[in-house]
Amino acid sequence: MTAPMERIQVLDTIEKDIIACLQSAGSALLELSKEKSSLKQAETQTHTFVKTLAQVESKLTEQINYLTQVSTGQPHEGSGYASQKVLQMAWHRLEHAKSRVNELERLKTKHIQSRAPPRGMPTQHVQNPMNQPGT
Numbered sequence: 001m002t003a004p005m006e007r008i009q010v011l012d013t014i015e016k017d018i019i020a021c022l023q024s025a026g027s028a029l030l031e032l033s034k035e036k037s038s039l040k041q042a043e044t045q046t047h048t049f050v051k052t053l054a055q056v057e058s059k060l061t062e063q064i065n066y067l068t069q070v071s072t073g074q075p076h077e078g079s080g081y082a083s084q085k086v087l088q089m090a091w092h093r094l095e096h097a098k099s100r101v102n103e104l105e106r107l108k109t110k111h112i113q114s115r116a117p118p119r120g121m122p123t124q125h126v127q128n129p130m131n132q133p134g135t
Contacts, residue, residue, distance in 0.1 A: 007066070010059065017056045024049035 028045035031037050 007063075011063065014056055014059045014063070017052055017059070021049055021052040021056060024052060 024045050028042050028049060031042040031045060
């Protein structure tokens with residue numbers, strides 16, 4: 001059986017334990033509400049409630065710890081979440097690098113065009129006054 005299916009079955013078991021816990025609590029309260037209640041019966045139901053509640057708490061803590069591992073990217077059995085997150089971040093960095101390279105290329109082209117003389121116009125040479133004849 002796959003890990004996700006096992007996790008779902010564990011959650012299903014926890015749900016059944018919660019139902020059993022509520023039924024035990026209800027039975028204990030029902031017994032105590034009777035005119036002639038059986039203290040032994042109420043204690044048994046209360047003990048069952050407390051025991052089942054402890055099991056539910058333990059199992060839920062395990063599930064929460066598992067989810068904490070998954071959400072923080074820590075390595076754990078049966079999940080590729082961390083690898084998927086690393087790949088997604090790499091793709092994001094690649095796309096950002098591509099956009100920056102394209103932006104730099106666009107700026108380079110714009111700069112070159114602004115420095116080049118327009119086509120069909122003669123290039124004017126400005127002479128340095130220090131190099132003029134007769135000075």
